[in-house]
Amino acid sequence: MYQGPTYYGRAQLKPSPFNNWVVGGYVFLAGLSGGAALISAIADAVRPIGAAGAVRRGRYLAMLAPLVGPLLLIEDLRTPSRFYNMLRVAKGTSPMSIGTWILMAFSAFAGLGAAAQFASDRLGWLWPRRAARATQVPAAVAGAGLATYTAGLFAATSTPLWAAAPQSLAVRFGASSVAAAGAALSLAERSARTRRALDAITVAALATELAATEASHRSYRRAGVDGALDGAWGQVEKIGATGLGAALPLGLLVASLALGRRAGRLSQAASLATLAGSALLRMSIMGAGDDSARRPEISLRFSQPDNLPRV
Amino acid sequence: MDMHPRALEQSNSQFGGPIPNESELTAGVRIEPGKSYGFFTDTTLCIGCKACEVACKEWNNLPADNLGLTGQSYDNTGALSANTWRHVNFIEKAGVRENDLAPFQSGWLMMSDVCKHCHNAPCLEACPTGALFKTEFDTVVVQQDICNGCGYCVPACPFGVVDLSDLDGKAHKCTLCYDRLKGGLEPACAKSCPTDSIQFGEIGELQQRARERVGELHRLGAEEAYLYGTPGAPGATGDLGHLNAFFLLTDRPETYNLPAAPTRASNRVVPSLFSGLAAVAGLALAAAAMFARR
Numbered sequence A: 001m002y003q004g005p006t007y008y009g010r011a012q013l014k015p016s017p018f019n020n021w022v023v024g025g026y027v028f029l030a031g032l033s034g035g036a037a038l039i040s041a042i043a044d045a046v047r048p049i050g051a052a053g054a055v056r057r058g059r060y061l062a063m064l065a066p067l068v069g070p071l072l073l074i075e076d077l078r079t080p081s082r083f084y085n086m087l088r089v090a091k092g093t094s095p096m097s098i099g100t101w102i103l104m105a106f107s108a109f110a111g112l113g114a115a116a117q118f119a120s121d122r123l124g125w126l127w128p129r130r131a132a133r134a135t136q137v138p139a140a141v142a143g144a145g146l147a148t149y150t151a152g153l154f155a156a157t158s159t160p161l162w163a164a165a166p167q168s169l170a171v172r173f174g175a176s177s178v179a180a181a182g183a184a185l186s187l188a189e190r191s192a193r194t195r196r197a198l199d200a201i202t203v204a205a206l207a208t209e210l211a212a213t214e215a216s217h218r219s220y221r222r223a224g225v226d227g228a229l230d231g232a233w234g235q236v237e238k239i240g241a242t243g244l245g246a247a248l249p250l251g252l253l254v255a256s257l258a259l260g261r262r263a264g265r266l267s268q269a270a271s272l273a274t275l276a277g278s279a280l281l282r283m284s285i286m287g288a289g290d291d292s293a294r295r296p297e298i299s300l301r302f303s304q305p306d307n308l309p310r311v
Numbered sequence B: 001m002d003m004h005p006r007a008l009e010q011s012n013s014q015f016g017g018p019i020p021n022e023s024e025l026t027a028g029v030r031i032e033p034g035k036s037y038g039f040f041t042d043t044t045l046c047i048g049c050k051a052c053e054v055a056c057k058e059w060n061n062l063p064a065d066n067l068g069l070t071g072q073s074y075d076n077t078g079a080l081s082a083n084t085w086r087h088v089n090f091i092e093k094a095g096v097r098e099n100d101l102a103p104f105q106s107g108w109l110m111m112s113d114v115c116k117h118c119h120n121a122p123c124l125e126a127c128p129t130g131a132l133f134k135t136e137f138d139t140v141v142v143q144q145d146i147c148n149g150c151g152y153c154v155p156a157c158p159f160g161v162v163d164l165s166d167l168d169g170k171a172h173k174c175t176l177c178y179d180r181l182k183g184g185l186e187p188a189c190a191k192s193c194p195t196d197s198i199q200f201g202e203i204g205e206l207q208q209r210a211r212e213r214v215g216e217l218h219r220l221g222a223e224e225a226y227l228y229g230t231p232g233a234p235g236a237t238g239d240l241g242h243l244n245a246f247f248l249l250t251d252r253p254e255t256y257n258l259p260a261a262p263t264r265a266s267n268r269v270v271p272s273l274f275s276g277l278a279a280v281a282g283l284a285l286a287a288a289a290m291f292a293r294r
């Protein structure tokens, strides 16, 4: 912790003006949709017949971000009537601009895929199925971007907690997105075999997320910003997102996979916890980041020369 | 200060309009597009009169933020905000001079803070609409007809400068008097500063003047004087480049609520995106393996 002078304890930085429920909700949905597009494309490529249900539900689930996401993002603008100005430039230095275009691309491909899926479900035509298969690869690629760019959006600011661990934060977000999508698809899955595959994916993603969480916390301690997690949002991050939302479902899923067929309830409970944890992760990181910007002893510590990137 | 020879031509009040290239008379510099302009704020000259704050509010038509008292020395402004683009810090320090007066009688540090108009400005790089741009005078300005109030520039700024206004839902900050520069006028704060603590000019020339001033102060025995925001100095760290509004300080930066070593936020975009994508790619491979299993 920084011990030197502050200016009457006043903030040295301004916290983000984002509404953490609205924007955090978007970040969660973006991850869920991106992950769903990815898992559905992989399922279709590897097990097209056996996992057809998961493939179909994944294509529909992917529509959450295109349908709800823009509403949340526009709601959070202070001048919402000018939302279209987001589309007048494309800037590689601005993850918000990168994300705008990723969301556009994802919406186009996922939208075509869902529409084609709908056509083949309802009308029984064959060619829409091929169309859905053609769009699922670009949708999965854009989905991977959608699931992770939001971490870059936070990392590319001067908010100490977000800037202190750019890499592990992105791994956490990406893994949490895959876990949430696996959990959501597992909840609706009727084939026991596919559900086991989905649960195993969630296990891998949750384990990755927990490892990245540990790496993040180590970076926070090294940069001297770990005090930002002492507040209420920090407790939500530690107990809610990491404990009940990642470690607990990981244990439940491992148990349910070991028990085999009779463990449907365990899998369901784990899936619900994973989804809640994924949402809480985004909101708590946003809230704790704002805390870190408000507290001068943290921001002035973070901007000490020993935290400069090595060149 | 010597009078500019052209000032003699302007002995009478004029009502026809501004004096052409008036900045030549008031700041000794002609304002031309394509050159870099900025502020050199010499805190050793600041007397805390807040003329800069007032001039800024007057010229830019900015409402007051706070009419109360903060109890923090003479600083009742508090911080830079959407409505406050110059802010005078007041720091009362003990032990600055060899006497036994109370700090408020002898230990003043005062500093007129402002947007730094960073060379690689994080606010500008973060702006997703292109509302924030570099002007022909190498300053950083928010175009009010484009800003949609997303607020992403606010956490991007390493100095806590730019801010959203509740009144109009747009981001606001110092424009280095873009409108005045276009009309050949020195920015309002610099023009109003009675001690020339705020000096406006071309960056190269200002930096030269600032280095000389530091040398002069060192000769006078004020060895703690140093520059903040010139190339290679504190404040111009982490790939930010130099700051077009830079400062002469006499205590560590944190005393003035300035970061010792700020960084360029956009340098974190690529490492973050690539690690995230790599992790998702790895999980995708794992997912393929899970589905392939019997």
Ligand code: SF4
Pocket (backbone or CB within 6 Å): B115, B116, B117, B118, B121, B122, B123, B124, B140, B156, B157, B158, B159, B160, B161, B162, B173
């Ligand atoms: S000081 Fe802040 S608001 Fe001013 S140019 Fe730099 S990043 Fe932008």
